[in-house]
Amino acid sequence: MNSHDNSSVEEKREGRRLFLGGLLTSALLTIGVKAEGRLLSSPVTTNRLRPPGAVSEKIFLGTCIRCGRCVEVCPYHCIIPLDTRHGVHAGTPLISVEKIPCYLCMKCVQICPTGTLRPLRQEETRMGMAVVNRHLCYTWLGQTLCRTCYNVCPFTDKAIRLDELRPVIEEKHCTGCGLCTHACPITAEDGSKAVNIEPVYSRDGLV
Template structure:
């Protein structure tokens, strides 16, 4: 697996997460959208058995049903509202973005659950990411019609 995966909402910092997660899979079972999958052997020994989200395939819809079922504290129960989630930050590649290249598109803007907050439109109706508001759910990456996606969520702590 590439390093391009997200952790579920409420995940503690990665090093701490790997120590706390008991690899029970309860968070994956609780997700009604099947966004959370359990990393397998081919994903690497260090993360094997831990929950991952591949935003391009299946983003997090911020239902937060995974958080209260975590028995180990790897997902912090203090996260109760979607605005509190910090899974990562969306990064927009203007060279790949259809809208920035002259083809009208509002996919990321229209589908963002924090509508007109995390992604806004500039004066020329081009998307702009507000990094302070973005929760990193990956919905924007999932719906982006560009191939490769023009907007990619960088996991928290990945820079």
């Protein structure tokens, strides 16, 4: 009788253990599947760019050894190493141009030991391309005559020129440094500016 009791208690415990184990596994799986997208997908999006001279985003993950030398050498502290929340991309450098843009000092490309950032000249840099949001820009909306982006652009009249006093990006010359994005006085609800940098080259990088 006693032993019978014992075994039933044991069975109950076993069942509970199985149930809890199953719960834990499914919870982990859900988290895993949900996080997977974020853990594996590239952190490069609008206004989130790799430093100058970066190789294609396809191999960036593999070539970058996360040595952090570009982060240390950047005098403007615009290059930030990603943390574990970015999964396999943790430790790789990223620039948030609306916070601190790249001033194209070209120090990082000279010290990268793995060639993940290739040495190149200022005007050859293609971190992305500025795109004016004409539904947000005061000048394009005809509300004021703002030309902040035109004034701060390091390649005045080349990368940004004025067309009937409205800013227009010249795709051939824009380096995607983000000075215009940083300076733009308009911020939309989603945090974007009236001029944003799109990482249009990140898939090919500089060959």
